[in-house]
Amino acid sequence: MANKKRLLCFKCNKELELKKTDFSYLGHTFFTEVPACPRCGQVYISEELVKGRISEVEMQLEDK
Amino acid sequence: MDGASIQYRNREYSSKANSVESSKILSSTWSICPVCMKRLPALRVQNGSQIFLEKTCKEHGSFSTVIWRGLYDFNDWIRSADEGEGEITACPDACGLCNDHLQKTCCTLLNITNRCDLGCRFCFASSGSASTDPSLDEIRKTIFSLVEKDKTLLQLSGGEPTMRDDLPDIIRIAREAGVKYVQLNTNGIRLGEDKNYARELAAAGLSFVFMQFDGTDDRIYTKLRGKALLNIKQRAIDNCALSNIGITLAPTLVRDVNTHDIGGIIRFALARAPAVRGVHFQPATFNGRVPGIPGNHDRITLDELVSEICHQSNGLIRSDDLLPSACDHPLCGFHGDFIASGDKLIPLLKRGETEKNCCCGTSAAEKNREFIARRWQRPAVYETTGAAGNVDIRDMSVFLERVKSHGFTLTSMAFQDAGNMDFSRLRHCSFHVYEDGKFIPFCSYYLTGWKQ
Numbered sequence: 001m002a003n004k005k006r007l008l009c010f011k012c013n014k015e016l017e018l019k020k021t022d023f024s025y026l027g028h029t030f031f032t033e034v035p036a037c038p039r040c041g042q043v044y045i046s047e048e049l050v051k052g053r054i055s056e057v058e059m060q061l062e063d064k
Numbered sequence: 065m066d067g068a069s070i071q072y073r074n075r076e077y078s079s080k081a082n083s084v085e086s087s088k089i090l091s092s093t094w095s096i097c098p099v100c101m102k103r104l105p106a107l108r109v110q111n112g113s114q115i116f117l118e119k120t121c122k123e124h125g126s127f128s129t130v131i132w133r134g135l136y137d138f139n140d141w142i143r144s145a146d147e148g149e150g151e152i153t154a155c156p157d158a159c160g161l162c163n164d165h166l167q168k169t170c171c172t173l174l175n176i177t178n179r180c181d182l183g184c185r186f187c188f189a190s191s192g193s194a195s196t197d198p199s200l201d202e203i204r205k206t207i208f209s210l211v212e213k214d215k216t217l218l219q220l221s222g223g224e225p226t227m228r229d230d231l232p233d234i235i236r237i238a239r240e241a242g243v244k245y246v247q248l249n250t251n252g253i254r255l256g257e258d259k260n261y262a263r264e265l266a267a268a269g270l271s272f273v274f275m276q277f278d279g280t281d282d283r284i285y286t287k288l289r290g291k292a293l294l295n296i297k298q299r300a301i302d303n304c305a306l307s308n309i310g311i312t313l314a315p316t317l318v319r320d321v322n323t324h325d326i327g328g329i330i331r332f333a334l335a336r337a338p339a340v341r342g343v344h345f346q347p348a349t350f351n352g353r354v355p356g357i358p359g360n361h362d363r364i365t366l367d368e369l370v371s372e373i374c375h376q377s378n379g380l381i382r383s384d385d386l387l388p389s390a391c392d393h394p395l396c397g398f399h400g401d402f403i404a405s406g407d408k409l410i411p412l413l414k415r416g417e418t419e420k421n422c423c424c425g426t427s428a429a430e431k432n433r434e435f436i437a438r439r440w441q442r443p444a445v446y447e448t449t450g451a452a453g454n455v456d457i458r459d460m461s462v463f464l465e466r467v468k469s470h471g472f473t474l475t476s477m478a479f480q481d482a483g484n485m486d487f488s489r490l491r492h493c494s495f496h497v498y499e500d501g502k503f504i505p506f507c508s509y510y511l512t513g514w515k516q
Contacts, residue, residue, distance in 0.1 A: 023460065027417045032460040053460050060467045061412055063387060 007044055009037035016044055023054065026061050087111045090138070094155070097121035098482030098514045103153075106486065110138075116360075117484055129483040130360040131395065135367040136383065142394045155487045156511065160502030169503050170217065170391055170429040170494035171247075171436070172210055176203060176234060177223035182251055184289050186316055188479070188510045190352040191223045200230050204237050210498045213242030217433045219249050219274070226254035226261075232268035239269035245437045249314075251276045252300035253293070259303055266307040272341065272440040273304055277313035279325040280332045287321050305339035310442040312341045312473070317369070318348045319362050326369075327376025334472065337404035341440045342473030345369055349479035351512040358483060366398060366478050373474065380408065381474065384415035391432035392477075393489040400474040401439065403457060403466055410457065412467070429494040439471040480507040482514050 007016040016035035021043055023030050032053070035044040045054075088110045095106035095117060106119040113134025120126040132138045152164045161169075176198065180191035198206070210216065218238050225231055225248060238246045248265065252275040255262055262273075275297065278284050282292035304311040313333050317323055326345070333340045347364035350357070366388075374383050381400065388394035402409040457463045480489060485507065493505035 027414050028412070030458055030460040030463055053464060056464055057460060060464070063390065063413055 007035050009040060009042060011042065012037050012039040014039050019043070023057075025058060028061060030057060090115065093117075094152075094487040095119045095485045096156075096482060096511075097124050098127060099124040100515075101482070101511075101513045103155075117486060127483065128360075130363050131365060131484055131486075133365050133368045133371075135371045138367075141367070141388050152487060152491065156485075156490060156505070156508040159504045159508040161496070161505075164491065165493075165505075166491045167391065167494040168429040169496045170432045171219055171496070172216055172503065173219045173221050173249075173495065173497045173506065174203075174206065174210070175222055175497070175499075176220055176225050176231075177227050179227040180222065180224040180251075181227060181253060182224070182289050182291075184353070185355050186288065186318065186348050186353065188349060188352040188512075189221075189223060197228060200233060200237075203234055204241075206498065207234075207238050207241045207243065209501060210503075211238075211241045211243055214244050215430070215433075216243045217245040217247065217437065218243045219247045221249040224251055224253075226250055232264050235265060235268035235270050245271040245433075245441065247272055247274055247440075249274045250300075251289075251293075252297050255303055256296035256299035259306075262300075262303040262307040262309055266309050270309060271437065272310040272312065272442075273300075274312050274314055274344065274440075275300060276316070277329065277343075278315045279322040280328040281325060284322045284325065288316065288318060301336055301339060305336075308442050308444070310341040310440050311339060312344055312440050314344045314346060316346050316348055317364050319364060323364065323372065324376075326372045327378065330373070330377055330380070330474065331407075334404055334407065334409065337472050338442065338470045341442070341471065342475065344473075345373075345476040347476070347478050349507075349510075350481040350483060350514075351479070351507075351510045357514050358481075363484070366395065366476065369476055369478075370398065382411070385409075385411040385413065386474065387413050387415055391428040391492075391494050393486075393492040395478065395486070396480075396489055396492065397475065397477040399435075399476075401435075402472045402474070403463075404470045404472040405455075405457070405466075409472060432494065438468070439473045443468045479510075482511060485511065 008014065009016060014037050017038050018033045019036035020031050021034045021036065034049065036042065090108045090110055093106050093108065095104050096102060097104055100121065100123060102121065104119040104121055106117050108131065109116050109118050114130055115132035115134065115138055116128045117131050118126065118128045154162055178191055179197065220234060235246050246269060248270055250273060255273065277297055278288050280294065282294045285291060285293040301311055313329065315322060315329055330343055333343045347369060370383050370386050373381050386398045386400040389397040389399065401412040403412065455462050455466060457466050480486065490505055490508055493507065495506045496503035497506055497509040
């Protein structure tokens with residue numbers, strides 16, 4: 001349910017909107033949609049994303 | 065193969081290596097005399113662009129074996145190697161592993177038979193037809209004594225393990241004992257002949273198959289294995305695919321027999337991805353049954369192999385896509401990690417970039433094991449988001465799905481023999497044969513003197 005809450009930018013007080021965002025790691029760049037402030041562009045990376053897909057991408061790209 | 069020819073060859077190598085004025089000693093290590101197998105101090109010597117392992121036995125003369133052709137920078141390749149300190153006087157006679165061994169077990173090899181249905185020119189195990197196999201009960205006891213629960217990667221080998229009709233039972237026992245991954249090392253004949261066999265092995269709990277695959281032309285098989293085998297290998301691949309068993313192709317590379325087909329093998333494998341999970345190149349090693357004592361011309365060094373892969377793949381693979389081993393000694397192998405995408409390979413590793421995050425040391429054995437397993441084993445079920453080549457793997461979710469379903473590795477292991485045995489390399493070995501309660505480094509276990 002948490003992801004249905006409205007998220008506000010702490011700095012701009014604007015509601016975050018989903019935005020396609022690039023993530024770079026070890027020479028590779030991937031994109032996914034994350035909540036971003038329409039004014040200042042700051043993005044919100046949820047714990048779920050960090051512990052889920054981002055962590056998995058890191059594991060797949062790191063040398064054995 | 066008699067003593068005289070050995071001596072003649074030794075003199076030939078020795079005079080060749082020592083006569084060049086630009087000879088430069090790079091480092092020292094320990095080796096053996098290939099004839100009497102006594103321990104000898106050895107030097108890594110640069111001679112022109114090439115690097116040799118040089119050693120002298122008072123009784124049997126001097127030996128100089130090429131270990132690097134100079135196609136890439138040697139020091140750059142081995143820079144991460146911890147050579148270990150001091151002379152380990154027990155090496156290699158005291159193998160199983162001693163306190164001076166620098167690496168844990170990544171993969172455990174268990175020979176379940178010495179029988180084989182081929183009579184190959186090269187066979188490090190000298191397999192043949194006459195043998196008494198260990199009983200199923202003996203194998204059960206052995207597996208239960210070697211297993212580290214939920215960690216062990218067990219390679220069932222031989223001989224040809226599919227010669228045993230109870231192979232599915234052995235796989236089941238391994239799973240029951242807590243073996244995490246069961247790998248079958250095979251020539252693929254039975255897998256190709258019997259459509260139901262792969263299904264039976266999969267049901268028993270087989271994780272993946274490692275299949276001898278020397279080339280894309282039957283003339284290669286006729287020379288190396290004594291008969292045409294390409295068709296049966298293709299059927300083995302198809303049958304494994306039907307049972308969702310990942311299959312990795314393992315060519316033994318022999319100069320002037322199949323070294324011209326390195327690119328062909330890669331393209332053949334890639335065309336059959338994701339069923340085929342990669343290619344594992346093994347330059348011929350001169351242990352067990354070999355056609356003769358090797359000259360330096362017969363040696364295929366790692367830098368030469370990397371160069372041939374790049375050249376013969378027509379730019380599909382670049383040299384910096386392939387990283388020296390961090391688990392074993394860098395002179396023992398390399399690995400490249402890719403996603404198969406149509407007729408292209410998308411590299412995931414980059415020399416100099418990815419290695420910054422490398423975790424070398426003893427935990428490398430566990431990392432290596434998990435790397436092998438996650439690439440060589442096919443995921444149980446996966447969704448495809450589109451035809452190969454039509455997906456955007458920059459999408460994080462697509463990448464994660466694709467790297468699991470279409471992961472593809474190019475790897476190599478350069479085994480050692482009496483000519484190029486280097487104890488610094490042996491001390492890093494993570495690939496161990498299990499016998500009589502001991503884990504024995506592969507190259508130590510199969511080491512064969514050339515007078516034999």
